[in-house]
Amino acid sequence: MHATKARRNHVLGEIRGTFDEAEQERFLELMKQRTFTTAHVISEALNLREASALSREKEGFRRNSLEVLMGGAITEIACPIAEICKTEDFRQLICRYGLTDAGVVFVASNDRALVLTDDGRLFGSYSEDSGHVIALLDDHLREPA
Numbered sequence: 001m002h003a004t005k006a007r008r009n010h011v012l013g014e015i016r017g018t019f020d021e022a023e024q025e026r027f028l029e030l031m032k033q034r035t036f037t038t039a040h041v042i043s044e045a046l047n048l049r050e051a052s053a054l055s056r057e058k059e060g061f062r063r064n065s066l067e068v069l070m071g072g073a074i075t076e077i078a079c080p081i082a083e084i085c086k087t088e089d090f091r092q093l094i095c096r097y098g099l100t101d102a103g104v105v106f107v108a109s110n111d112r113a114l115v116l117t118d119d120g121r122l123f124g125s126y127s128e129d130s131g132h133v134i135a136l137l138d139d140h141l142r143e144p145a
Contacts, residue, residue: 023141030116030140031073038079038107040100042069077111079103097122116140 013019019027046062068074081099084090084106093102101122108115115122116137 026141027137034075034113035073036075036077036107036111036113037069038077038100038103040079040103042076044100077107079107 009019042065046065069076084094084099084102090102090106093105097119101119104115105122107113118137
């Protein structure tokens with residue numbers, strides 16, 4: 001599913017609001033780094049919101065998403081609920097933010113990875129003494145100083 005530039009811009013605009021060409025290029029550069037996901041994130045992404053223009057193209061979107069995952073650009077890391085729940089802090093994260101976000105933070109903590117998010121609530125929960133770093137995606141997409 002290779003969308004035209006106009007179509008891609010329309011869909012990204014629906015999902016993120018403004019997402020100009022320079023931000024898209026910086027996002028693609030970020031994705032060249034070691035990138036991981038969890039089954040929970042994949043599940044949320046593949047079950048598109050009905051409000052998205054992609055909801056009318058579910059099969060094509062899912063096919064393309066699976067190609068990206070199978071192509072090695074993104075690594076899926078196992079994140080069993082039972083493993084996350086062994087720590088009280090992560091049980092609390094599940095209750096506050098949901099399984100998907102808690103799982104991402106759990107994996108990032110184990111791998112000492114950076115979590116890029118546009119979720120202000122999740123970003124607000126970040127503590128510098130944690131085993132991971134959370135940054136706002138928009139901060140990484142802005143023009144370099």
